[in-house]
Amino acid sequence: EPLKQLTREFPRLRLDLSFGDENPDLIAAGADLALCIGPLADSSLVARHLVDWHFVLCAAPGHAQLAKPIERPEGLSGEGYIAHTVRERRFNDRLTHHLTGEALPLPRPRIRVNNMQVAIQLVQDGVGYGLLPEPEVREALRSGRLIQLLPQWRAPSFSVHALAPSRDTMPAKTRAVIDSLQQWFDDISEAMPEVG
Structure with a gap:
């Protein structure tokens, strides 16, 4: 759902998605953003808690x-x-x-x-x-x-975080993706039943 919204809202945005459960090396991969589920490793990455x-x-x-x-x-x-x-x-x-x-x-x-x-x-x-x-x-x-x-x-x-390389200024496209993900996770959380 967040990807659908992003591609509609930003028709010129190009996405290169890579899936895996290992902690990514964003800088070596040249990536702008990663999602991490679970404990965060100490790093120089900027983390935003999503849910x-x-x-x-x-x-x-x-x-x-x-x-x-x-x-x-x-x-x-x-x-x-x-x-x-x-x-x-x-x-x-x-x-x-x-x-x-x-x-x-x-x-x-x-x-x-x-x-x-x-x-x-x-x-x-x-x-x-x-x-x-x-x-x-x-x-x-x-x-x-x-x-x-x-x-x-x-x-x-477990916490879900958006991780981005540590930079003085975050690119607008990365901020837009994080904001879209935050909204999606907020919507999912409102629909969550009580567990246990």
Whole structure:
């Protein structure tokens, strides 16, 4: 949606998109902007916070993890856990009970993947269960293509930032893209249901 708006509003704007889950070297790549989901590494980049995304623990209908009811993270099978990793580290794989505040780790993953879209697809295909970003799986949860596991337990949330090279003045095109992304994330956030 933000790209559609930008191409309409700025017909002469040219975009070169590159997708990956690794932290980009914007200066070496000659890029004007990157989106980062998760913890920021220390850098000389200028970061603008766009939104915090909640993650939900999900499985596909019929997955073995749904065969018996579970009420606590200890009841999860480590055999089915798919973890998203970035540069040899996992995100904070802990669940916190929404009433008691008790925090417990998820099992050691059987599958690690460095691309969130692949993780989402593997979970939707029934290969395993995983912590997935709620905005990206919201429709699958609504339609029943995915089921939330342990709804009384909250998964971590992660910040989304726009990153730009450190410059004295930011190009107008980069500011326009960041503003458009900010508006889109604001709209998505207003539509987010309460998690947990």
